[in-house]
Structure formats: structure tokens, C-alpha cells
Amino acid sequence: MPAIDVRNIVKKFGDFTAVNGVSFTVEEGEIFGLLGPNGAGKSTLIRMLTTLLPPTAGTALVSGFDVKDEPDGVRRSIGVIPQALTSDLELSVEENLIIFAKLYGVPRAKRVKLIDELLAAVELTQWRSAPVKNLSGGMRRRVEIARGLVHEPRIFFLDEPTTGLDPVSRVAVWEMLRKIKSERDLTVLLTTHYMDEADKLCDRIAIVDHGELKALDSPLKLKTSIPGQNSLEVSFSAVPAGWIDELQKLPEVQAVSSQDDIFRISTRNGPATTLALMEEAARSGIGVQSLSVQSTTLDDVFVHYTGRGLRDELQAAAAADSPFMLRRN
Amino acid sequence: MGRTWAIVEREMRRFRRSPVLIAMSMMMPIVQLVVLGYAFGGNVKHLKLAIVDQDHGVPAVRVREMTSAVASGAHTIDTVSYADPGQALTDLRNGHVNGVLTIPPDFSRRVLARNDPRLALIEDNTDNFVSVALAGTLGNMLASYSPSVKLEARVVAEPRLDVVEVYPYVPYVQYLLPGSVVMSIFMMVMIGGGIIFIDDKARGLHEGYLVTPISKLELIAGFNISGTIKAVISGMFLMVIGSFIAGIPNPLDPMRFFRLFVVVVVTAFALISLMFLLMVRVTDPLLPRAMFGVLNTVLYFPSGAVYPQQGFPGWMQVIAVADPFTYAVHAFKSLLLKNTGFGAIGYDLLFLTVFSAIAMTLATRLFKRTL
Numbered sequence: 283m284p285a286i287d288v289r290n291i292v293k294k295f296g297d298f299t300a301v302n303g304v305s306f307t308v309e310e311g312e313i314f315g316l317l318g319p320n321g322a323g324k325s326t327l328i329r330m331l332t333t334l335l336p337p338t339a340g341t342a343l344v345s346g347f348d349v350k351d352e353p354d355g356v357r358r359s360i361g362v363i364p365q366a367l368t369s370d371l372e373l374s375v376e377e378n379l380i381i382f383a384k385l386y387g388v389p390r391a392k393r394v395k396l397i398d399e400l401l402a403a404v405e406l407t408q409w410r411s412a413p414v415k416n417l418s419g420g421m422r423r424r425v426e427i428a429r430g431l432v433h434e435p436r437i438f439f440l441d442e443p444t445t446g447l448d449p450v451s452r453v454a455v456w457e458m459l460r461k462i463k464s465e466r467d468l469t470v471l472l473t474t475h476y477m478d479e480a481d482k483l484c485d486r487i488a489i490v491d492h493g494e495l496k497a498l499d500s501p502l503k504l505k506t507s508i509p510g511q512n513s514l515e516v517s518f519s520a521v522p523a524g525w526i527d528e529l530q531k532l533p534e535v536q537a538v539s540s541q542d543d544i545f546r547i548s549t550r551n552g553p554a555t556t557l558a559l560m561e562e563a564a565r566s567g568i569g570v571q572s573l574s575v576q577s578t579t580l581d582d583v584f585v586h587y588t589g590r591g592l593r594d595e596l597q598a599a600a601a602a603d604s605p606f607m608l609r610r611n
Numbered sequence: 612m613g614r615t616w617a618i619v620e621r622e623m624r625r626f627r628r629s630p631v632l633i634a635m636s637m638m639m640p641i642v643q644l645v646v647l648g649y650a651f652g653g654n655v656k657h658l659k660l661a662i663v664d665q666d667h668g669v670p671a672v673r674v675r676e677m678t679s680a681v682a683s684g685a686h687t688i689d690t691v692s693y694a695d696p697g698q699a700l701t702d703l704r705n706g707h708v709n710g711v712l713t714i715p716p717d718f719s720r721r722v723l724a725r726n727d728p729r730l731a732l733i734e735d736n737t738d739n740f741v742s743v744a745l746a747g748t749l750g751n752m753l754a755s756y757s758p759s760v761k762l763e764a765r766v767v768a769e770p771r772l773d774v775v776e777v778y779p780y781v782p783y784v785q786y787l788l789p790g791s792v793v794m795s796i797f798m799m800v801m802i803g804g805g806i807i808f809i810d811d812k813a814r815g816l817h818e819g820y821l822v823t824p825i826s827k828l829e830l831i832a833g834f835n836i837s838g839t840i841k842a843v844i845s846g847m848f849l850m851v852i853g854s855f856i857a858g859i860p861n862p863l864d865p866m867r868f869f870r871l872f873v874v875v876v877v878t879a880f881a882l883i884s885l886m887f888l889l890m891v892r893v894t895d896p897l898l899p900r901a902m903f904g905v906l907n908t909v910l911y912f913p914s915g916a917v918y919p920q921q922g923f924p925g926w927m928q929v930i931a932v933a934d935p936f937t938y939a940v941h942a943f944k945s946l947l948l949k950n951t952g953f954g955a956i957g958y959d960l961l962f963l964t965v966f967s968a969i970a971m972t973l974a975t976r977l978f979k980r981t982l
Contacts, residue, residue, distance in 0.1 A: 329982065332822050333821075333822065333981070334818060334821055334822065334981055334982045335981055335982055336981055354824045357822055357823060357824040358824050360822070362818075362819075362822040364815055364818045364819065364822075365815075366814065366815035366818075368814065368815045368816045368818060368819045370621065370625060370816070372624070372625045372628045372629065373621070373624055373625065373628075377624060381617050381620060381621045382819070382823070384613060384614065384616070384617035384620070385614050385617045385618075385820065385823040385824075385825055386823055386824065387613060387614065387824070413628075429819075
């Protein structure tokens with residue numbers, strides 16, 4: 283039996299459909315990632331699976347319990363880290379864990395042992411008496427990870443666990459999650475809009491966009507599933523008419539796109555295409571200003587399945603959040 | 612029940628670590644008690660009285676001597692002699708004096724002839740407190756001068772009423788104390804209960820609770836018990852400190868203290884139930900702050916805490932009937948000012964209990980276990 287079994291789940295807010303008929307399963311022991319830009323429906327999906335929002339249609343079984351009909355069964359078997367940092371700032375690290383252990387009805391003797399173990403696992407033992415308000419963002423996130431595991435759940439939900447953290451803290455959280463997962467035989471479902479996070483941490487990834495599931499597989503299989511094993515990003519000193527057609531005729535090329543005078547070429551053989559490209563540019567008298575060869579990334583996968591780049595989506599969302607900056611520009 | 616106590620424990624730990632919140636919730640009612648109590652409760656003194664003596668006879672001189680005696684004794688009035696009645700009236704209109712006492716030219720003759728002697732008091736009645744104090748002072752003064760001398764502006768009735776007061780004199784600061792105790796409970800309910808509840812909701816803290824197996828009833832009970840404990844601490848603190856400030860006799864008498872404690876608990880629960888009913892569907896953190904001032908005015912002033920309800924217009928009396936403050940203030944007045952037993956406050960306790968039950972039932976129905 284899969285740890286999570288989602289079938290045609292739908293969530294509507296009035297006329298707006300936030301999640302539209304999504305289905306997937308998560309096997310026990312997996313780290314499963316929901317990857318998509320802000321507003322894709324990831325958080326709505328995770329909130330339905332953690333009983334915070336009732337689905338409009340469809341079914342979801344978590345640890346064998348129906349989220350609609352057996353919500354308490356679901357709640358007892360899951361640990362949840364919401365997107366916002368929600369620990370009590372006035373309470374100490376240990377007090378936060380004690381309160382949640384009591385909310386889950388963990389017996390006293392077990393509670394003491396578990397809290398000691400968890401504080402060690404998230405490397406906060408020496409900070410156990412410190413008020414949470416005195417901790418950094420990364421440390422607060424670690425408190426929340428420990429808090430979510432204080433009743434030994436079988437399934438762990440994390441909604442954008444590293445959003446807002448600096449790169450060092452992000453890597454620390456990844457390592458901690460991997461370690462805890464291997465030690466506790468956990469199934470993990472996390473949402474993220476960081477491609478590197480999904481790539482490095484997840485066994486399988488579901489790409490979600492506009493409330494729909496666009497693709498689902500392991501990071502490696504997703505990357506090999508799209509045309510091209512390398513991509514070239516190249517800019518030229520001058521671009522004559524029909525140049526994009528010339529680029530498409532180069533050997534091993536599968537697709538060419540351009541944006542802001544930068545050409546992106548998907549190819550089955552990066553070195554061969556690069557060589558041919560340089561020769562063609564020299565023959566046509568066009569200078570190459572910059573050129574980089576990359577392996578296929580999850581962003582390429584995202585572009586392939588959704589028609590646009592995740593990076594662009596995130597930048598657009600960030601710009602929309604900063605009207606002042608837009609006005610200045 | 613263990614989960615309910617986990618919520619209570621969390622709230623009380625946070626409360627203990629918020630000394631500013633505690634101080635602010637308790638300070639406002641104390642400041643109000645002291646400032647309002649002494650601002651409205653003191654005797655009016657040093658009112659300027661212009662005396663225009665148009666008679667100059669021996670009885671007139673005696674009247675002037677008596678006004679001087681009041682001026683130097685009780686200090687209710689300060690006298691200023693005027694020769695020109697026109698100037699005295701001009702000064703009255705300009706606010707330089709509060710009243711003009713005119714001794715007419717035939718005053719002495721009428722006194723000696725016992726022919727209805729009269730004095731004229733012209734007063735600035737734009738300030739009701741001042742005009743009542745002035746007329747009262749001069750009326751009492753003339754009553755002791757001679758029963759046959761009458762003050763024209765405020766005539767002392769011939770039939771006398773002998774007043775027997777059941778309780779010792781109640782200064783205004785004591786009159787205000789019951790309302791201040793209820794106010795302190797309300798402040799804590801709003802600041803330590805309502806505002807924190809909505810702020811926690813806006814910060815996403817409630818998501819943490821909602822994903823645990825805690826039931827709706829356990830969650831609501833946790834919030835309400837913790838809110839009630841905070842409000843009881845605040846109410847008892849104000850009740851004890853306020854009793855000493857206002858000079859309530861024997862405030863720590865064990866039986867009275869116990870009865871007061873019961874009323875504080877019942878009032879705290881009624882107000883936290885009301886707050887929870889109002890806040891149960893609110894998500895905007897600004898709303899409870901905006902509601903605070905309106906609720907304070909609508910609940911506090913019609914309750915009879917600062918002025919007798921019998922003086923209210925009809926529509927305000929309707930508010931007073933449904934206002935839980937009314938019953939709490941009445942119960943505290945009975946216990947603090949009259950030292951009565953439970954018999955005198957039975958209806959108040961019954962109303963507050965029924966009010967709590969209705970508000971809590973509605974709030975529980977409206978509470979959503981999901982986001």
C-alpha cells in the first residue's frame with residue numbers, strides 16, 4: 283500500500299480552481315517533491331493532504347486513512363512543517379517540543395527520550411533552553427523539523443522548508459532531512475520552487491503548474507525524458523535574418539529558442555554542436571560573444587512541460603511582489 | 612483533556628514572558644480609576660462669587676460675614692465685592708466669576724419686618740456641577756442664617772426631608788471601582804485573548820494546532836480556559852489594588868474575597884466567551900484592534916459603571932439590559948460597596964452564566980476546524 287494515494291483531487295475557491303484533478307502515489311520511504319512556481323497549487327495540495335483544507339472532489343489516502351472521512355487517523359500518522367515559521371517565539375526550543383508532544387498525547391517518559399534524540403538530530407541540544415526568538419532562521423526551521431517529528435510520524439510533510447533561508451542554511455536543512463529520513467524510515471513529501479533542492483533531495487518529482495500535474499518521475503528520468511542531453515546558451519555580436527533556421531540545421535540539434543538575444547540550443551551532443559556552431563559563425567562573419575554548454579536541468583524539464591521557465595516565473599512573481607521596484611524601473 | 616491543558620500551558624508560559632502585556636492590561640484600568648475617580652469625585656472648591664450689597668444694613672453685613680466664613684472655612688467659594696451690579700454681571704458673562712449674589716436695597720427692612728426677605732443668585736448654569744454646588748452652598752448657608760430668608764434662584768422647600776444613609780459615604784472613586792475591575796477583566800480578554808488569538812492565526816500558528824489530533828472542543832476549551840485565567844489574574848489584581856486606592860473597608864475579608872473571586876471568574880468567562888464569539892471568524896489582525904475602542908465604549912458606559920442607568924435614554928437602557936458589564940458591575944457594587952452576600956447577586960451570576968453558555972455554544976458552532 284502506498285504511503286500517500288491521491289486520486290483526481292480537486293480544490294476550488296469559488297470559481298477559481300487551485301488544484302485540478304491531480305493524481306499520484308508516494309511509496310513508503312520515498313522523498314517526493316512537488317515542484318512548481320508560486321501559485322501553482324502546491325501548498326493547497328499539501329493542505330488538503332494534511333487535513334487543513336477539505337477537497338472539493340476526489341480522494342486522498344494518507345497512511346491508509348481518508349483525509350475527508352478519517353482526518354484524525356491522518357493527523358496521528360503525519361508530521362507537518364508549514365511554510366511559515368510557526369514556533370512560539372517566546373517559548374524555548376524545548377518548550378515548543380514539549381507542548382506539541384502533549385498535543386499529540388505522547389506519554390511523558392517517551393516524550394523526554396524523544397525530545398533528547400530529536401534535539402541531537404537537529405543539532406540544537408545546546409540551544410534547548412534558548413527562546414526561539416533568539417535563534418537564526420535556519421535554526422528556527424530546525425526547531426520546526428524536530429517539532430514535526432515529536433510524535434514519531436510515519437509521513438512527514440514539509441511546505442517549502444528552505445524558503446527564506448540563506449544558501450548555507452538550505453544545505454544544512456537538506457543534510458539534516460536526509461539524515462533524519464534514513465534514521466527514522468520516514469516517507470517525506472515536500473513542496474519547493476527550488477530546482478536544485480528538488481534535484482538533490484527528491485527520489486521523485488511531480489511538476490505542478492496551474493493546479494495540474496504536468497510530469498512525474500525521478501529527477502534523472504525527467505531530465506532524460508526531454509529532447510536534448512545538453513543545452514547551449516549562446517549570444518552573438520550581430521544576428522542576421524533567418525539565423526535561427528541556420529542554427530537548427532547544425533548537427534545533433536533538437537530545438538532552438540531565443541530570448542533577449544540569447545539563443546538556447548538543445549542538442550544530443552554538446553561538443554559536436556559547439557564545434558559546428560563556431561565554424562558556421564566564422565563562415566558567416568558573426569562574432570560569438572558568449573557561449574556556455576550545460577547538461578539538461580530541471581528548468582529545461584519545466585520549460586518542456588509547461589512552455590516557460592521556472593526561473594522566469596519566480597522572477598515575475600518576485601517583481602509582482604515589489605511594485606515599488608517596478609515603478610522605479 | 613491533556614491536549615486542552617497543553618494549550619493552556621502554552622498560553623500561560625507565553626503570558627508569563629510578556630510583562631509589558633501584563634502591565635499594559637492592568638495599568639489602564641488603574642489609571643482610569645485614579646484619574647476619573649478623583650477628577651469627578653472631589654468637592655467643588657474656590658468658586659468665585661461676586662457680592663453686590665445694595666443694602667449695607669446689619670442683616671446684609673451678616674450675610675457677607677457668613678459668605679466670608681464659608682470662603683475661609685470650606686473654601687467652596689471665594690468672595691469678591693462689587694459696587695456696580697452691571698460690572699458684576701459683565702464679569703459673570705465673561706467667566707471671571709461663577710455667580711453674583713445680590714443683596715437688594717430692602718433686604719434689611721424685610722428681615723427686621725419678617726416680610727419675606729430675599730437674596731438673588733445669578734449663576735452661570737452652563738456648568739451644571741458648578742451651579743448646583745453654588746446654589747447648594749448658599750442655600751445651606753441661608754438656612755442656618757434664618758429660616759425666613761429665602762434664596763430666590765434655588766428655593767429651599769419648607770417641608771424638610773430627614774435623610775438616613777444606610778451605608779457610609781461613598782466617594783466617587785469607590786463608585787467607579789466596580790466598573791474598573793470589569794474594565795481590567797475586559798482589557799485582558801481583548802489584549803491577552805482576542806488580539807493574541809487573531810495575531811497567532813495571522814502568523815500561521817493555528818496551522819500547527821490544526822494538524823494535530825486535537826478536537827474542536829479541546830482546542831476551544833484550551834483557548835477559553837487560558838483566557839479566563841489571564842483575565843481572573845488581572846481582575847483580582849485590580850480588585851485588591853483598587854480597593855486600597857479607593858479606601859474600601861476590609862477588602863481582604865475572607866468571605867467577601869471569596870465572593871468577589873467567584874464574580875471575577877464568572878465575569879471573566881462571560882467576557883472571554885463574548886470575545887471568542889466575536890473573533891471566531893476574524894482573520895485580519897487589525898480588526899480586533901479597531902473593535903477594541905468601540906466595544907469598550909458600548910459595553911462600559913451603558914453598564915452604570917460611571918453614571919446611574921436611570922439617567923440613560925431608552926435606547927441606551929436597551930443596550931444596558933443585554934450588556935454583560937451591567938450585571939458584573941452590579942455584582943461588584945453589591946460586594947464592594949455594600950458587602951452583601953450571594954443572595955443580592957444571584958440574578959447577576961445567573962445572567963452571566965447563561966450569557967457565557969449561549970456565546971460559547973454559538974462560537975463553537977462557528978469555529979472551523981480547517982483553514
